[in-house]
Amino acid sequence: MNAAQEHLHPVIEDVTARIAERSRVTRRAYLDRVSAAASEGPVRAGMACSNLAHGFAACSGSDRLAIRGLRKPGVAIVSAYNDLLSAHQPLHEFPDWIKDAAREAGGVAQFAGGVPAMCDGITQGRDGMELSLFSRDVIAMATGVALSHEMFDAALLLGVCDKIVPGLLIGALSFGHLPAILVPAGPMTSGLPNKEKARVRQLYAEGKASREDLLDAEAASYHSPGTCTFYGTANSNQLVVEVMGLHLPGASFVHPGTPLRKALTEEAARRAVRIAGGADHTPIAEVVDERSVVNAIVALLATGGSTNHTMHLVAVAAAAGIQLTWDDFADLSAVVPLLARVYPNGSADINHFHAAGGVQVLVGSLLDAGLLHEDVRTVAGEGLHRYRSEPILGDGGLEWREVPARSLDEDVLRPVERPFAPDGGLRMLRGNLGRAVTKVSAVEPENRVVSAPARVFTTQAQFDRAFRAGELDRDVVVVVRQQGPRANGMPELHGLTPALGVLMDRGHRVALVTDGRMSGASGKVPSAIQVTPEAAAGGPLGRIADGDVVRLDATTGELDVLVDAAELAEREPGDAPPDEAAWAGTGRELFAALRRAVGPADLGASVFGPMTPEHFGVPAEVGAGGAQ
Incomplete structure (x- = not known):
């Protein structure tokens, strides 16, 4: 055990151990299924000629030769791009960057499929919002469709917002033998201060501000391409998956449209090629384990992140055979201090958090305090210590430098010794x-x-x-x-x-x-x-x-x-949910089957059913040999 783990907090250790024991059979069944799906060399080498020809029919030049040649690793691009949503509009340019970088690294990248991306900000309070949570599981299924062609040895998952990132992860974990890297777009620059936006909203609710006043304030807040800057589910997604080791270090909060964002996207493609096989092979099933799931919860709690993750992390963990409960969140919350104040938990936005030291300072502080598992696999390599480093553009291009665990603004980001609160929010x-x-x-x-x-x-x-x-x-x-x-x-x-x-x-x-x-x-x-x-x-x-x-x-x-x-x-119930005839319009009738199948909130509000060894395609007795 390395130095960072010698003083792992006993509650972190105990909660991780009980999750592992609770999940022993289902995790083993999941890993058995993943192992059975793995192959030596590019997976497309086992395809019949007709199947393979369909897979490169639209390609030309060196990519066509690479796919046909059966030697270079194939990288799937699965993207939530659309130009309606500010957070996803920057993804428009990413596939071309990725294809060029993968080619240079000795691989070949193909756009495997798109997934839907809806905005809770647009649909808030409207009928379309009733599809929002279900869209997570639709995204998971769409990711599965994209990867089901079995042409790929790794995946790059392009997405940012609320249900999109959990959906991409759930889908990718069904292909747990493949390495997968999440590729974010970054936040928009800061606009109208969040406190002022909230003030205008409240005045409007009281009838003391006009609709035009309200629209001016909202437009000054949400004003350009990039993720909204408050610390909602979208930015919680980014922080959580980076601490899980599924982003490149420091990738979460770099603005779109900058040279550093482009360099990080290109490096994600190169890294996907490198971890697709050989000594660096890093399947997502080995990145997402009990320790990385606990790390995700700790990071969420330490920053006062989105409550949506009490469902999303449960559902993501379940996709990897890991049984997570709300009691795990509660017990971790009791010992994880609140280290960040980002709106709505303070006046700062996510850019202020990033400027104060962001994910790198947070990870360093939590590692030094024994509140994170360091001994994990990540897409950057072994050990979470890599996420203490920030990316910069040096004379030789993209490089990383380690930063000290010291906040540059303690009004936004605090050390463990001086938290905003002694426990998580x-x-x-x-x-x-x-x-x-x-x-x-x-x-x-x-x-x-x-x-x-x-x-x-x-x-x-x-x-x-x-x-x-x-x-x-x-x-x-x-x-x-x-x-x-x-x-x-x-x-x-x-x-x-x-x-x-x-x-x-x-x-x-x-x-x-x-x-x-x-x-x-x-x-x-x-x-x-x-x-x-x-x-x-x-x-x-x-x-x-x-x-x-x-x-x-x-x-x-x-x-x-x-x-x-x-x-x-x-007492008789005072009312009833809308019947199927009433729950219609704005596409809702298309989701009736999901509404009938969905599980409870504390099990992730998932439509994919109970988690058993059979759920992973393996009889229960096969998984009885213990967990990894």
Whole structure:
């Protein structure tokens, strides 16, 4: 064991060990399937001539000869490019850069397939948002289609935002024998400060700002190609996968349209060729293991990242045969300090975080404190210490230099010895309403316990009407149900935030309880989100009535409705999810089968079914020999 691991925190060690033991059979079954799919040399060498000819029919020149020659490794490009979304628009140029760089490195790259990429910012509060979570699993399936041609020895996965990166990962893990590198596009430059944007949104909710005022503020915030700069799910994705060792070191937060971004993209192609076979062979199944999954959670907690990852990381881990639970998040959160303040958990944006030292300083600090596993495989090579280095363009081109674990701005990024809070911003709640997630990193301590009468809604529109009519101008726990994955696809409910913030600013005790999502843009309002079992699955949330006192205690982890247990059990549900005839339009009817198949939030809200050895194509008894 290396020096960094000699003082691994005992809770990190214990949680990792219990995940490994819990996953022993399913992980072994997954690795057996991966091993059976691996091949010596380019996989296309085993193809019949007709199959192979179809694979290079559209190629010309040296690429055609390389594919036909059966010696050079093939690299798949799977991309979420579209020019509607600012985060993905820069990906337009990447395939040509990748193909040239792969050719120079002795390989050949082909654009294998595109995957859908929808924007929660555009669909927020609209019917299309009800497809958002399901799009993750559609992206996973589309990635599987792209790679199913079996022409490839490695993959480059181009994507950035909310469901896209988890979907690409889940799909790639079905081809776990292949090396895979995530290739990001980078954030847009900083625009209107986030605090000012939030102020205008709240004024608009109160009727004190016009639509034109609001649009001006939003346009000044989201103003150019690149990822949105607040620390939502998109930027949480980038940080998490870099700490998992799936990006090149320092790749996450370099702006698009810069020479360094182009150089990193080209190097990803060269690296994919190098790790496609031989001594450097690095299949994604060996990068994503129990240790790297724990590293991902630690990085998420230390930065107050998106609550969506309490579902996405569960689903990604499951795709690798690893059984992750919300209790793992909770136990890690208790010992991981909050080291970053990035909006909505502070006034800084992701560019300020990057300038303060970013991922490199964070990784260095957490490694030195024994809070990360160093002994992992990464696409950059052995050991997480490589991610203490930042990329620069030197006289000889792209190179990396190690940076000290020292923040350049402690208002944004702190050392472990001086954290913003002693624990992570993510906590788990449980009680007679089930289980839920709460994010407290942006919630003031005095607001973390709320006990008040409930007001129940089934849509955001109902809530908005009640707010504008002055019906909520009091202490209140707003319950928004029938928003879970089985009910309507589990849309995010950001449209509630400005109005709830107004009520808090008026001095009221306010909380939100919902089986829907709030995600990385969750702010100062205490919220119990992703309540499971959801109302549509018969959960007790469906039996709350207006006026029932609901208690949310984020300090002790309790979530209860103060109603006699027998009375609560005897109540009929107060409403029902939309039936299939009503859940139609904006493409929703196309997703009806997914809505019927989706699992609960704490199991990743996945449509891919329970995780068993048979799920990985291997009888249970084959996986009984232990985990790796």
